[in-house]
Amino acid sequence: MTPAINLLKQAKISHKVHEYQHDAQYESYGLEAAEKLNIEPERVFKTLVVKLDNGQLAVGILPVNQMLSMKAMAKALNAKKAEMADKVAVQRSTGYVLGGVSPLAQKKRLKTVIDQSAQEFVSIFISGGRRGLEIELAATDLAKVTQGQFFSIAV
Secondary structure: OOHHHHHHHHOOOOOEEEEOOOOOOOOOHHHHHHHHOOOOHHHEEEEEEEEEOOOOEEEEEEEOOOOEOHHHHHHHOOOOOEEEOOHHHHHHHHOOOOOOOOOOOOOOOOEEEEEHHHHHOOOEEEEOOOOOEEEEEOHHHHHHHHOOEEEOOEO
8 A cells, every 4th residue: 555545545535546567668657557557648647746936846737648838837826937846856745756656645735736638537547656556536536635726737
């Protein structure tokens, strides 16, 4: 069990856990998950941590086959600017290693923005807190448990 899975169990949120054998040769952890679990990449969402111009960190959740719009992310959070957070700050604030960062049960609760495309699916897949582990759940449940908002942040 990971902290992410434990949180969903405690909150009694319906979810399914999917495991696969992670291959370190893959450059994109999310695309690897989509391929190995035989899921459309549009339903597999990656968790990216950004640093806002005020120094705060925030989480963007978007499809693995798309890029994060820093402009849209900043706008969603009423900031002037956003940039990718450095990996040490990501690991320190989330408690997860890169490639296994889950938006759930992070050490510090960060403001969360979920790409609005997540609402098009009955369920989406997010990192379960380690490489090779995905959690399937409803986007509305993800928003509820992360106190996240939906906004168009992918390009």
